Amino acid sequence: MVIREATGGDWDEIHPFFAAIVEDGESYAYPDGLTAEQAASLWMERPPGRTVVAVLDGRVVGSAKMGPNRPGRGSHVGTASFMVDPAVRGAGVGRALALHVIDWHRREGYSAIQFNAVVQTNTGAVRLWQSLGFQIVGTVPGAFRSRRHGPVGLHVMHLAL
Known part of the structure; x- marks a missing residue:
């Protein structure tokens, strides 16, 4: 697996799994029905991101x-935010991206990483972040409307660097 800087040309491959994950309604609070252009403006960061x-x-x-x-x-x-194509979940893609992101933040001189909204019922993500040293520092009850579970909490997670 190679992790590299995204280019505008990558969006055509990112968008299908972005749209599927948002439509699933279990991990991101992005609005339903985003056009590809609207989704790209939310996902494709500009410096310093x-x-x-x-x-x-x-x-x-x-x-x-x-x-x-x-x-x-x-x-x-x-x-940071992460999306992995559901077709390859469990293959280590999320962990590889997470390690890359942690290393990037360290190299760039950040003192910590804070995730503002990890969905409480997204147990795979919560386990991954905790295995990498992130701690849940608080949970906002009922702050996310899960498509399958109804209102669930959003964890704020933190990793000191």
Whole structure:
């Protein structure tokens, strides 16, 4: 697997799994019915942020975006979002992207990474982040409307770097 900077040309391969994950309604609070252009504007980061893709056997199978969690006085803490093509879940793509993102934040001088909204019922993601040292520092009850579970909590997760 190769993880590299995303280009505009990668969007055609990212968009199908982006749309499927958003439509699934279990992990992202993006609005339903986004056009490909609207979705790209939400996912493809501009500096100081960055978007990468995971390429396996010549195919884009995952993507992550990263950068400062807040501007100005909050810019020393990073954040990130991840999407993995459901067809390759369990193949280590998410972990590889996560390790890449953590290393990037360290190299860029961030003091921590904060995830603002990890869906409580997204247990695979929660387990992954905890296995990499992230801690749940709080949960906002009922803040996410899961398509399958109804209102569930959103975890705020933190990793000191």
